[in-house]
Structures are given as structure tokens and as C-alpha cells.
Amino acid sequence: MKATGNREQGTEGLAALLRAAVPPVSEDTQPKRDLWPQMQARLHEDGGNAARLKAVPWFDWALAGGVALVAVAFPAVVPVLLYYL
Amino acid sequence: MNTHPYLRAFLAGVFVPTLVLPVLLCVFIVVRLVLREPFPIERGLIFPMAVVPALWGAWNMLHLSSNVRTHLSLGVHGAVLPFLLLPSGAALATSLGILQLGASGVNWFQACFVPYVLIVPVFLAVLAGYYLVWKYVVGFVNRTLGIA
Numbered sequence: 001m002k003a004t005g006n007r008e009q010g011t012e013g014l015a016a017l018l019r020a021a022v023p024p025v026s027e028d029t030q031p032k033r034d035l036w037p038q039m040q041a042r043l044h045e046d047g048g049n050a051a052r053l054k055a056v057p058w059f060d061w062a063l064a065g066g067v068a069l070v071a072v073a074f075p076a077v078v079p080v081l082l083y084y085l
Numbered sequence: 086m087n088t089h090p091y092l093r094a095f096l097a098g099v100f101v102p103t104l105v106l107p108v109l110l111c112v113f114i115v116v117r118l119v120l121r122e123p124f125p126i127e128r129g130l131i132f133p134m135a136v137v138p139a140l141w142g143a144w145n146m147l148h149l150s151s152n153v154r155t156h157l158s159l160g161v162h163g164a165v166l167p168f169l170l171l172p173s174g175a176a177l178a179t180s181l182g183i184l185q186l187g188a189s190g191v192n193w194f195q196a197c198f199v200p201y202v203l204i205v206p207v208f209l210a211v212l213a214g215y216y217l218v219w220k221y222v223v224g225f226v227n228r229t230l231g232i233a
Contacts, residue, residue, distance in 0.1 A: 060220070063213040070210035076197055077207045082109060083133050083178075083193075084170050084211060 090232050091146050097226040098145030101218055102138040109133055124194040129183045132174050140170065145223060149232060159227070163219020167211050 071078055113130060116122050148162045178184035178193075185192040190200035199207070227233035 060217060063217055067210045067214045067217070070206055074203060074207065077199060077203065079112070079197060080193060080199060080207070081211065081214075082105065082112070083129060084137065084167065084174055 090149060093230040093232050094146045094149040094227070095142035097223060097230050097232065098142035099138045100226050101222055102133070102141050106134055124196055125183060126194060128181045129178060129194070132177050136173070136177070137170065140166065145227070158220070159224050160216045160220030163223060164212050164216040167208065167215055171208065
């Protein structure tokens, strides 16, 4: 087989096989409709950070306060907490 | 995204402890290399740097596999983990010589004394912290990775 350019001998057949196996990409690769409004709706479906914070139950706020209180009241245990995290 | 859900669950679980690793590394550098304190802190690093992240990942995988039967919320499932971590961490620390069990409390690194009466509120705080972190942070990562 004759070498062509920089291509190694015997790879022409392989290239032809690959071209036959992979279907050609069509000209029209754009989506049929605008996807941005759907993405925007998904971003705003929760109503933003303020609504997300309002959705946190009071019990969880109390727990977070308790954790902060323990960390402030007993700073010596913070390295111990880090050991377990 | 339906492939490899357990791999994604493991990665989501490992996420939080991995964020803590640089903090631990900074503590190690400051304590041992800058301040040259004689605490054998490097002996204790194996637990938070190797065991804890792997356990978090495995725990999240367990939640993914068992949630269909148990219907346990992710926060409660995460809050159960300290019951496993506390004895295993204490056993490892004791065997490595960084934790001494005394009559009135425990001594960490021969420098940080924690009385037994303090262990109860601290453990409750750990439970609350784990509940919140698993509910909000791990839950968020699970949803982002499409496994929640």
C-alpha cells in the first residue's frame, strides 16, 4: 500500500471504516426551541435565597443556634469536633 | 443521569469532609511546623483524613440503597453516623496514644482535657451538626448529582 502524506501505511482503510461507522453530523444542530426560558424558570422555581431561608423550619434554626452556642461556650472541644469531621 | 448512582452517592458523601481536610492541614502546619508544639497531631490525622471521608461516602451509599425500605430522612440518617464514629474514633485514638481515658475526663494530645460531663452536650451538638449538614449540604449535593 502506498503511503500518503504523514499518514502511516495501512491506516487509510481504518479511516474509511471510521467514516462509515460514525454518521455524519447534520447541518441543523440547533435545538428546535429556545431553552433559556426553561432554564430561567428552573433557576427561579424556588423563589431565590430569601424564600429558601424562610422554608427552613424553626427547629433547624434552634439546632444551628445550639451548635454555635456549644462551640462558643466550649472552644476547647472544637479540635475534637474537627477530629470527627 | 441514571448511571453509577452509588458512585455519585459516594462522591456526594465525601464532599463535606474533603472540604475540612485543608483546615486540618493548616492546623497541622501551624501547630507542628510553625509553633513547634510537641503534640503528636500527625498520629491523629489518619482518622479525619482517611476514615471519616470514606465513612461519609459509604454512609450516603447506604442511604441510597436503604431509603426505599426505611424512608428515613437524610438528616436523621446522617445524625446516626456519630454513634459509629465516636467509638471507632475514640478506639483508634486510644490505640495510637493520642487519647487517654482518665477518672474524670479524657485527655487529647496530652494537652486538651475534656471532662466527661462535657462530652454529653458536645455529643448532642455533634448530632445536631451532623443532622443539619446531612440535611442541607449533603442533600443539596445529592440533588445536584441527581440521586435525591
